[in-house]
Amino acid sequence: MTNQLLFQLTQESIMKTSTTKFIAACAGAALATGLFSSAFAAESIKATVNGMVCAFCAQGIEKRLSSMPATQAVFVDLKKKVVAVQAKDGQTLDGKAISHEIKEAGYDVTKLETVQQSVAEIKSQMKAKTK
Numbered sequence: 001m002t003n004q005l006l007f008q009l010t011q012e013s014i015m016k017t018s019t020t021k022f023i024a025a026c027a028g029a030a031l032a033t034g035l036f037s038s039a040f041a042a043e044s045i046k047a048t049v050n051g052m053v054c055a056f057c058a059q060g061i062e063k064r065l066s067s068m069p070a071t072q073a074v075f076v077d078l079k080k081k082v083v084a085v086q087a088k089d090g091q092t093l094d095g096k097a098i099s100h101e102i103k104e105a106g107y108d109v110t111k112l113e114t115v116q117q118s119v120a121e122i123k124s125q126m127k128a129k130t131k
């Protein structure tokens, strides 16, 4: 084995070692982030939607949004024109895609916000406001 080859091999093994360490660190960080987010409140997207007039409108939107991969739960309030979508644990909702789905169904999205609440929490909060 020449010195040159030995040098190359050493360099390669150093690179491999540092890459492995880097990947391990990334995975650790991702895992920590996942644990962190699931330990806290759920994340939902709350949209204000114009044009929903009956239960069939609500049902159609609910069906579309429920079929999206990151959706955990959907809540539609016709009177308050609110559509809420809750993300599955550790997943992120695509606000643009949600708004696109609602528009595709024939309705108008006037406001879209991300809230740190579950759909159940949004639901009970809205019921409380009605009283």
Ligand SMILES: [Cu+2]
Pocket (backbone or CB within 6 Å): 052, 053, 054, 055, 056, 057, 058
């Ligand atoms: Cu309708």
